[in-house]
Amino acid sequence: MRKILLAALWTSLFALAGGDLDEVAPEVPAESSEWSQELSLYGWLPSFGGTLTYDLPGNPDSPSDPDAEGKSSVLDNIDVVFMGSYELRKAKWSFLIDGIYLGMSDEQSVTVDLPLNKTLTVGSEQDLSAWLVSGYAGYNIMESSAGCLDVIAGVRYFALDLDIDLFLNNRDKTFSPSSEFTDALVGIKGYINLSENWYVPYLFDIGAGDADLTYQAEVSVGYRFNWGNLLATYRYIHYEADNGSLLKDFDMYGPKIGVSFNF
Numbered sequence: 529m530r531k532i533l534l535a536a537l538w539t540s541l542f543a544l545a546g547g548d549l550d551e552v553a554p555e556v557p558a559e560s561s562e563w564s565q566e567l568s569l570y571g572w573l574p575s576f577g578g579t580l581t582y583d584l585p586g587n588p589d590s591p592s593d594p595d596a597e598g599k600s601s602v603l604d605n606i607d608v609v610f611m612g613s614y615e616l617r618k619a620k621w622s623f624l625i626d627g628i629y630l631g632m633s634d635e636q637s638v639t640v641d642l643p644l645n646k647t648l649t650v651g652s653e654q655d656l657s658a659w660l661v662s663g664y665a666g667y668n669i670m671e672s673s674a675g676c677l678d679v680i681a682g683v684r685y686f687a688l689d690l691d692i693d694l695f696l697n698n699r700d701k702t703f704s705p706s707s708e709f710t711d712a713l714v715g716i717k718g719y720i721n722l723s724e725n726w727y728v729p730y731l732f733d734i735g736a737g738d739a740d741l742t743y744q745a746e747v748s749v750g751y752r753f754n755w756g757n758l759l760a761t762y763r764y765i766h767y768e769a770d771n772g773s774l775l776k777d778f779d780m781y782g783p784k785i786g787v788s789f790n791f
Contacts, residue, residue: 563618566756570611570786572763574630578778607631611784622666622678624717630658653693660765660780661685662733662744666717677718680733684742685710686767688774707774709767711737715744725752729759739775741768756789 608631615624637651664682671677689706715733722728727750734743748761764781 561619563616565791566613566615566617566788567791568613568615568759568786568788570613570759570761570784572609572611572628572782572784574606574609574780574782576778576780578767579776607633611786620668622664622668624662624664624666624680624682626662626664628658628660630656632656648697650696652695653691655691657689659685659687662713664713664715664717664733670718673721675718675720675727677716680713680715680717680731682713682733683710683737684713684733684735684744686739686742688778690774705774707769709738709742709769709775711735711739711742713742719750726750727752729761739767739769742766756787759786759788760784761786 608629610629611627613624613626615622617623633653633655635651635653637649640648640650642648662682662684664680666678666680668676668678686709687706688708689704692703692705694701694703713733713735715731717731719727719729729748729750730746732743732745734741736742742765744763744765746761746763748759750757750759761784762782763784765779767775767778769775769777
């Protein structure tokens, strides 16, 4: 997957340098001194991989083995998903904020019959919530009828909270481990025009701070309408952190479908 994304980025640089895509791409719009805005909303079907101090709901692998890489599709455990972005652009400058919220839960219980008509109920409930918010400022360094390329810099905030409730009959015990990361980012963002309506947006960033390493890559296929765009995207987000926190390494990835409105 990483090779495909890198190939897409190299292709964009070649195209913007004057490749054959000029023949089918629309004309370059005149630089405007007015602010333009774009609001995007997405539906995402994410999966997770990596190693956490505590297991994710729905992950069949045991977290007790630090060398085991747990991977699971947790679609059945997701309760709430929100994903959207807002971009503001004027001339060569742009500002982008992107947000993701995930809420997941799972529960298990077992009831055992005991002598003297007594029973023993043992169970657990897990609730996981994650906020991931990225903000960027961008500057356009290349634009032609083939597409455009911006350099971007910004910051990403990632908060991961896990509530675990263990109960034995009427007694219960709650654990609430969490992790927060704020990391500085640099990257590139842009698109390649395939025709007047079809285009390929892309974004890549990499950074560090509270996390040892984080990076994100996404590539889309989009179609332009007068009112906005339809997008089919694949997104990959990676985190690595020191031992001692809830997060050791974490991957969130999957396809998403979105719609953006221009105004």
